[in-house]
Amino acid sequence: MPAHHILFAFIVSIVWGVNFVVMKIGLDHLSPFLFVAFRFAIVLALLFPWLRLVRGHMWLLVSMGLCLGGFHFAFAIMSLKLADNITSIVIIVQMHVPLTLIMAHFFLREKLSYWRAGGILVAFFGVLVITFDPAIVDERIAIIVIFVATLFYSIGAILMRALQNVGVFNTQAWTALFGFPILLSLSLYTETGQIDQIMTMDMTGWGTIFYTAVLSSVVGYGGMNFLLKRYPVTLIAPILLSTPIFATLAAVIVFDESLTLRFLVGAGLTMLGLGVIHMRDWWKKRQLVRELLP
Numbered sequence: 001m002p003a004h005h006i007l008f009a010f011i012v013s014i015v016w017g018v019n020f021v022v023m024k025i026g027l028d029h030l031s032p033f034l035f036v037a038f039r040f041a042i043v044l045a046l047l048f049p050w051l052r053l054v055r056g057h058m059w060l061l062v063s064m065g066l067c068l069g070g071f072h073f074a075f076a077i078m079s080l081k082l083a084d085n086i087t088s089i090v091i092i093v094q095m096h097v098p099l100t101l102i103m104a105h106f107f108l109r110e111k112l113s114y115w116r117a118g119g120i121l122v123a124f125f126g127v128l129v130i131t132f133d134p135a136i137v138d139e140r141i142a143i144i145v146i147f148v149a150t151l152f153y154s155i156g157a158i159l160m161r162a163l164q165n166v167g168v169f170n171t172q173a174w175t176a177l178f179g180f181p182i183l184l185s186l187s188l189y190t191e192t193g194q195i196d197q198i199m200t201m202d203m204t205g206w207g208t209i210f211y212t213a214v215l216s217s218v219v220g221y222g223g224m225n226f227l228l229k230r231y232p233v234t235l236i237a238p239i240l241l242s243t244p245i246f247a248t249l250a251a252v253i254v255f256d257e258s259l260t261l262r263f264l265v266g267a268g269l270t271m272l273g274l275g276v277i278h279m280r281d282w283w284k285k286r287q288l289v290r291e292l293l294p
Contacts, residue, residue: 005227009239012223017246019216020090021254022208024080029205030197032077033187037180040069042213044176050169051177057166060159061174067156069179074186075149083142085257088130090247091267092146097274098123099154104161115276123273129266168225172217241274 026035054061076093083089098120130143160171187194244267251257 006239008223009227010242012220012227013240013243014246015215015220016240017090017243017248018250019212019220020080020086020247021250022211022216023077024086024255026205026208026212027077027081029201029208031187031191031194032081033074033183033191034194034197035209036073036077037183037187038209039213039217040073040176040180040183042209043172043217044180046214046218047169047173047176050167051173052167052170054163054166054170057163060163061166061171062178064156064159064163064171065174065178066182067152067159069175069177070182072149072152072156073179074183075145075152079142079146079149082145083139085139085251086255087248087251087257087259087263087267088139088143089146090244090251091130091270092127092143093150094244094270094274095123095127095147096150096153096157099150100157103154103158119273119276121273122276123270126266126269126271126273129269130263168221169218172221241271244271 023035029035030038079089080086101116101120163171248259248267252259
């Protein structure tokens with residue numbers, strides 16, 4: 001893997017990490033559901049030329065769009081609104097990896113090795129340590145909400161794995177197509193003053209929306225798809241482990257969030273568990289290459 005592609009993967013990781021802080025800033029300008037509805041509207045407008053029907057798999061696209069576009073983002077934006085300390089939210093989001101593995105084991109009959117199971121247990125133990133940190137006791141509702149959002153993301157990931165030969169831009173376009181009306185409906189039903197919010201929004205507010213829509217969604221996922229078409233997941237996934245690190249650094253710099261010892265221990269355990277999962281995949285890939293070499 002050439003150096004410029006490694007650098008590009010880290011840039012995507014930085015973009016996704018900073019996105020947590022950007023979205024939190026955006027919530028100072030727009031109500032939660034309206035903010036995400038705007039995000040989906042921009043993504044749909046940009047990716048509409050790639051929107052295609054996929055015969056025989058539309059039910060998968062509909063289900064995936066509802067999980068990833070509607071339910072996941074509805075709960076995720078609520079958790080960001082509820083949370084004062086977003087570093088805890090950042091760590092919980094990474095639990096989509098073990099949750100997806102567990103679902104793949106039960107629904108796709110994929111084997112769950114002892115190494116992966118051990119990594120999952122360590123990651124969940126780390127989350128428990130974070131959850132019972134007295135310093136973030138007021139964040140527990142936000143943590144529960146983001147965990148539900150992560151569950152929906154994992155379900156969507158399982159559905160996405162069943163799709164074959166569907167481009168990432170087409171997938172994102174369908175996600176935005178289903179997500180936009182859901183989030184807009186939630187905004188119209190539960191929020192007020194949408195017109196006033198839009199009319200009074202400054203450049204910072206518009207900048208946060210375009211960052212999440214263009215950089216995080218289109219450039220981020222498009223760039224990752226570019227890398228995954230050229231390199232195995234086991235080579236890219238460890239780089240993505242830096243995403244919560246960049247997110248935490250951004251939160252500390254922008255919001256001056258404090259990191260307690262218990263939080264650092266819990267976050268370290270969670271990242272260790274995720275690292276064990278990814279390292280096992282990398283090691284198995286390396287062994288397979290050795291066996292195939294003459």
